[in-house]
Amino acid sequence: MPSSPKSYAISYARQPTRRSTLYLFLSALLLLFLFGIVAFLAQIRGSRCVNAHPRSVRVVWEHSAGAGTVAGDGGRHKVMGFVGIQTGFGSAGRRVSLRKTWFPSDRQGLQRLEEATGLAFRFIIGRTSDRAKMSALQKEVAEYDDFILLDIQEEYSKLPYKTLAFFKAAYALFDAEFYVKADDDIYLRPDRLSLLLAKERSHPQTYIGCMKKGPVFTDPKLKWYEPLSHLLGKEYFLHAYGPIYVLSADVVQSLVALRNDSFRMFSNEDVTIGAWMLAMNVNHENNHELCATDCTATSIAVWDIPKCSGLCNPEKKMLELHQKEACSKSPTLESDDE
Numbered sequence: 001m002p003s004s005p006k007s008y009a010i011s012y013a014r015q016p017t018r019r020s021t022l023y024l025f026l027s028a029l030l031l032l033f034l035f036g037i038v039a040f041l042a043q044i045r046g047s048r049c050v051n052a053h054p055r056s057v058r059v060v061w062e063h064s065a066g067a068g069t070v071a072g073d074g075g076r077h078k079v080m081g082f083v084g085i086q087t088g089f090g091s092a093g094r095r096v097s098l099r100k101t102w103f104p105s106d107r108q109g110l111q112r113l114e115e116a117t118g119l120a121f122r123f124i125i126g127r128t129s130d131r132a133k134m135s136a137l138q139k140e141v142a143e144y145d146d147f148i149l150l151d152i153q154e155e156y157s158k159l160p161y162k163t164l165a166f167f168k169a170a171y172a173l174f175d176a177e178f179y180v181k182a183d184d185d186i187y188l189r190p191d192r193l194s195l196l197l198a199k200e201r202s203h204p205q206t207y208i209g210c211m212k213k214g215p216v217f218t219d220p221k222l223k224w225y226e227p228l229s230h231l232l233g234k235e236y237f238l239h240a241y242g243p244i245y246v247l248s249a250d251v252v253q254s255l256v257a258l259r260n261d262s263f264r265m266f267s268n269e270d271v272t273i274g275a276w277m278l279a280m281n282v283n284h285e286n287n288h289e290l291c292a293t294d295c296t297a298t299s300i301a302v303w304d305i306p307k308c309s310g311l312c313n314p315e316k317k318m319l320e321l322h323q324k325e326a327c328s329k330s331p332t333l334e335s336d337d338e
Contacts, residue, residue, distance in 0.1 A: 076175035080118030081197045081246075083180040083190075084166050087123045088154055089133045092140070093315040094184045095123065099144070101322035102188055107145055117194035120174060123147045123184070124166050126154030148173070159269040164260065167247065171256045178208075179252045181273075182244040185310030187295070187302040187321045191332040196287065196300060197246065203283035206248040209240020210291035210305075211284060226267050239274020243310050244290050244301045247273075251282055295327035302327070 085103070087095060099105035103121060104113050114120050123146055128134060141147050150165045152158065163181060170179050178197045182188065196208070216232045217224045226232065247255075255276070266272045277284070292299035302321060304312045311317040321327045 076173060077120065078175045079114065079120045080176065080194070081120075081178040081180055082170050082174040082176040083119055083121045083182055083193070084124040084148065084170055085121065085182050085184050086162070086166070087125050087184040088156075089125070089128055089130070089137065091184050092136070094318070095140075097315045097318040098184060101318050102190065102328070104146075105144070110146060113190060117190050118198070119180075119190055119194055120176075121146070121190070124150065124162075124169075126150045126152045126158075126162055126165075128154050157267075160265045160267075160272040161260075163269050163273065164255065164263065167252050168256050171249075171252050177249050178206075178246050179249070180244065180246045182301070183242070183310050185303065185308075185314035185318075186243050187311065187318055187327060188244070189300055189327075189332075192289070192298070192300045195332065196289075201248075201283070201285075204248060205250045205254075205280060205282040206285055207240065207245070207251065207277045207282045208247075208285040208287060208290075209245030210288055211238050211240055211286040212236075213238055224268060226271070228264075228266055232266075232271075236271060237274060237278055238284060239270055239277065241291055241305065241309075242268070242270035243303050245270070245273070251277075251280060254280060295321060295324055295330070297326075297330055 085098070095103075104110045110121060125137065125147060127149070137147075141149070148166075148169055150162060150169060152162055152165050154162070166181065167179060170176070180193070180197075214236050216226055216229045216234060216236055218229045219225060264272070264275060266275060287300070289298055289300040291305050292302045293305060295302055303310045304317075311321075
């Protein structure tokens with residue numbers, strides 16, 4: 001009587017031949033190999049999903065709405081601080097020098113710096129009608145992938161508008177405790193900036209910078225001329241120098257919530273931000289390590305105050321400073337400056 005499939009299976013299991021045993025062994029090895037490949041690919045895919053977040057994105061400026069829109073999808077990336085390096089179309093040389101000094105020149109370097117300091121860094125730039133300049137920018141974006149692109153005209157006279165667009169874009173993309181506006185012509189120590197931001201503060205609304213006062217310029221021939229000087233009087237109120245300052249998340253959230261056309265825009269960006277801070281219940285935190293004129297054991301940002309509103313000849317000076325041990329190799333020390 002022929003065996004049924006079931007009895008055949010039992011008989012096959014009890015009395016295996018040498019060839020069938022070899023087949024079973026090879027089949028088991030093949031299954032284990034395939035399982036290992038699938039598990040490995042799943043692990044890679046999972047790690048990419050965790051770390052993947054947009055670096056170069058396009059942000060649209062809305063004239064009638066509130067925060068504007070961000071091209072791209074995904075949640076806000078969690079960091080302690082986001083640092084936006086304000087740059088322009090005439091600053092390609094500065095970006096070259098930055099990427100040779102304290103600003104990482106590749107995506108992996110940016111990731112390592114973020115993991116070490118809790119700070120994310122991107123260049124911030126608007127748009128231009130010059131096709132050649134836009135084409136050059138697109139090539140740079142494709143090579144380095146370290147930009148946030150704002151859909152707003154890149155003009156010096158539009159800096160207050162660009163600054164507001166920057167904070168709104170940064171808030172939309174990054175879930176940070178602090179948002180840092182910095183220019184592309186300062187020498188920065190990210191490790192010391194991280195220590196500054198990590199300090200405990202009792203006031204949730206904080207405005208950190210190298211604070212100043214000074215005369216209001218009423219002469220149209222001067223660079224810092226203020227057309228709305230009649231609203232300000234003879235002397236500016238206390239506000240931070242423009243090359244670098246910090247706003248806490250609560251402050252930026254308030255800026256994001258307001259309509260773009262509801263803000264008073266002065267000619268100078270640092271004055272504009274300072275005026276907005278006067279309207280809010282913020283704590284002005286003065287720190288002169290953010291405006292050091294040379295590298296020291298505690299300097300955070302170095303630039304040629306008051307001779308230049310940044311480093312004089314920044315493309316060259318940035319490289320020179322980085323060669324100094326006091327600038328690039330001195331240990332991270334916490335500043336006592338309050």
